[in-house]
Amino acid sequence: MIRLDKLSRKFQVGNQVVHALDEVDLEINTNDYVSIMGVSGSGKSTLLNILGLLDTPTSGDYILSGINTSKMDDDEMAGIRSAKIGFIFQSFHLIPRLTAFENIEMPMILSGISPNERSMKVDSALEKVGLTDRADHKPEQLSGGQRQRVAIARSIVMEPDVLLADEPTGNLDTTSGNEVVKLIEELNSAGLTLIVVTHDREMGERSNRLIELRDGKIINDQRKP
């Protein structure tokens, strides 16, 4: 479902060129559960941004569901993000002035779905993350774990193919972190391709496939038997 072909991403820092990703080849199958690990500066965030079409490679190709995304413009990429990709962030990124319900509704608002349909889908997403009774709460009225569950509900409400999680438990205590991990693993079991970037080795080990990056190159790629 995902294929990277000699994909590079260079940054100009001062007069130095940094290879955040250096000719990476990678294939990820549908419904896979992949962890990406590495020290900071290894390129794992850049990889996640490129997989999420937030960033574009300097060279090489990224083929998502058979579509080469390298030559897409901003709007086309936005369309793919909307339809196929769900994001979860370390700092949740909820819009503070909107309620949990409205935050989850946001991707559907952007793609012009009718209020009735939206309301149905938000309700079912809230149910999946177990926050039906918190629908009208603002993010500031929710705990960290609850916030991340709202963010997860938002990421799946458009029924994407891929869920990209950037340190999803980084800002959470162990208990709520475990809840969040369980939740996204359940989504993976239900058919969603899950890609998690993490520092946390324990969490990395839970996945079916663990990829380690260093200096923009894959140095280790192991599958659980």
Added chain:
Amino acid sequence: MRLSDILFLGYTTLIRYPLRTIMLLIATSIGVMAVILLTAVGEGARDYITGEFRSLGTNLLIVSPGRNETSGGGVLDLAGLSPRPLTIEDAQSLFQIDNVRRIAPVVMGEAPAQYDGLERSAPIIGTTPEFLSIRQWEMESGSFLPGVSMRYSPPVCAIGKEIKSELFGDTTAVGEWIRIGDRRCRVAGVLAEEGRAIGIDVQKIVVIPVALGTALFNRDSLYRIIVDVRTTSRMDQTKQSILSIIKRRHQGKEDITVIKQDTVLQSFDNIFNVLTMALGSIASISLLVAGILIMNVMLVAVSQRQAEIGLLKAIGAKNKQINNLFVVEAIMLSGSGAIMGLILGHSITQVLKVAFPDFNFLPPMWASYVSLIVALISGIIFGLLPARRAAKLDPVEALSGNK
């Protein structure tokens, strides 16, 4: 993205930052209010002035000596000649025109009016009885000038209310003799105060027969001849007749000017329209300032909400959508400020009407529309730059930026 959703999201930001919103609303509403109030004053002034003229009647022709009022003597001066005086006989000669209904020759000057040791300087108008009805004045007591020949100068006068009270106090004035300059005349009546006239305060004047006036001021020329015509449609024809009759009487020299009351009215109307528009434009500058303020605040909002913009992009917002969100927010700010300003402006106008009943404050309709549209346009224009900046943000940087 649906319009109702865009509006809802805009609304959530407005109530999220109430202080910011209120400040901007005040700024915009002051601008709109200024437009409404200043144009109300301008339009009120126009109404006042044209009302003054209209009260003189639109069926009047005004004859004055000299070829052209504005250029003074013109060629005649250069040739060492002055225009022939416009005499009482000239005025009488105009009765031969069919369309002429009434004629009021006018001389004007200033002279002291005395009674019983009291003295004050007063504007003096020398004219005929017809003047009263032509100018639509009324008498408070007694009668106006007696209806005798123009050339005859009976020693009578009509006085304004203020003159009456200054010279006579509460005692009766009618029938008393007052001294005007070196003449003595009997007070025939007191003018009512309602009369309106350009440049003359009816309450302060003394009216005497025209022949007495020319003698008093030792002048052989009239200041004006006011001609009241029967049929206004034949105004131009009558004007030509006046010109040719006076020309014949002045040895073939066309040395008078005849203007229609209408023309004067029209030019004043134009002048005041321009004045009102100028006032409106000046006030619009404050709208522009409010617009720039909105731009500033929106620029701040874009950097404050970087993370949110990044998120919106991550969940599939197109650049155009981000742009629209910010532009609509700016328009909502300027639009609601404008509506507030309209309400304030019109309410204050109503208050002013009560406070100053003599002056008619008339905020013109166009001022409301124009200020609303200008406010909305400035919202769009000044919202565009911040919105474009938001739309162009790099999602990765925006997401990692300050929240």
